[in-house]
Amino acid sequence: MARPLFDEETRQALLEVLNSGRLAQGLRVLEFEERFAEWAEVPFAIAVSNGTAALLLALMALEIGPEDEVITTPFTFAATANVILFLGARPVFADIQPSTLNLDPGEVERRITSRTRAIILVHLYGNPCEMEAFTELAERHGLALIEDAAHAPGALYRGQPVGSFGIGCFSFYATKNITTGEGGMITTQDPRLARRLRMLRDHGQSAKYVHEILGLNFRMTELQAALGIGQLQHIEAWNARRRAIAAFYTQHLRGVNPVETTPNSTSVYHLYTVRLAPGLRDAVRERLREVGVETGIHYPTPVYRQPLYQRLGYNESLPVAEAAAREVLSLPIHPALQDGEIRYVVEAMNAAIEDLGGK
Known part of the structure; x- marks a missing residue:
């Protein structure tokens, strides 16, 4: 079902990381973020340890928790809904379209309540959701829009890359279109959200040993970033x-x-x-x-x-x-x-x- 490809340049880049002695998040992670942001046509990309972390941090950055509801699809890997549960919020499931199997905007709208805070849609199998409908729906109801784009790096809706409509969450698991073994990326247009996400992935630090908010370690390694840079070229x-x-x-x-x-x-x-x-x-x-x-x-x-x-x-x-x-x-x-x-x-x-x- 999958067979990852790595060129000789990427193999050499991995050796350079090993020889450098700098294995934790550093300059290669920054380079991968910058290249991914440019490719995905967004101003900000935040590298994280995996795709599940990307979804979890997106919800954490929005301060979603108990008493909140997040509407999502039932036809997905469990991680999409589990991150909602993990924060004490309630996943609300809406049915999918019979043609594309993507989340149905009409079914989502019927499930919006006063407790609804966000929609997590999934670009299933690499096929974009109907982003025009979802963008309008989210704006009209004042909801955050999170794109689970684990299957879909490079997919386009009306010529615009997925992950650039709302908060994009990408996975670089071993079988994905881009792989770093494990790894993930969050994309956003919002500078304040980007700053908060960077702190959340690094123990809430705004600077070394300055902990402004509660965060944990969801950082990407230099080895993962070296793989990602090589993958992005192809x-x-x-x-x-x-x-x-x-x-x-x-x-x-x-x-x-x-x-x-x-x-x-x-x-x-x-x-x-x-x-x-x-x-x-x-x-x-x-x-x-x-x-x-x-x-x-x-x-x-x-x-x-x-x-x-x-x-x-x-x-x-x-x-x-x-x-x-x-x-x-x-x-x-x-x-x-x-x-x-x-x-x-x-x-x-x-x-x-x-x-x-x-x-």
Whole structure:
């Protein structure tokens, strides 16, 4: 499903960091932040230890806590909602669009109350949400807008990069379009918010041993930053390769329904996901496993159905999210895939659908 790529220049940069003896946050982290901000078309980028830390710090910077509600999607990795819970606030789940599987703006608006403080949307699979609708909705109700862009570095909505509409939260986990092993980035247009985020990630320090607010250690290392700088040089080419693979899949796969792309947007296809009838989905997945094609299910259980949330009393029934969880199947898509491997995936998938579809 993923195969990280590193060039020789990046390998040498890692050795230089090791030889320098400066491993904790330093000049390379600053350089990575500056380069990422320029690329993402935002004035401020704050590097952190991972994508979950990015989401948590965004909420902390907004001072969200007990008695507050944050509306988000149930069709995501649990971290998106867990950070809300961790601060004592309440995640409120809204259903998703049946076409893109992204958060539905209309469903979000129906769940806004006097306690709602923010919306966390997810650019699922690398496909942007309907940012025009969400931006208008947030402004009209006075809500903070947080973009979980873990899947979507480089994705565009009407030509504007994701992460530049609200507070952007990126992940650089090992399988992501840009990887630093672990790591994350927060983007913002607000200088005061940027200053607060920098303090929160470093024990609340405004200067060495000057602790203005309560913070913890969510810093990025110099080794992670060296990886990130190297990755950023290739991201546009890698994203273009992902789009080319997705186009090939869409053209040649038979008997499947690919998840749709948001109109007026450019996806970066962190995942290429199709929908199959539940029984057929699992049988096809097993057939592909037998012939050496790895697949994934993103995501098999809506967050509110997880044991933690069931113990907390969540009893929602969001039909679009639940149907998606039964039907989605993600195929290999990453820039290291060779043309022959891509054709092999298509041939194996088509053969499995043809053989099993009639059964």
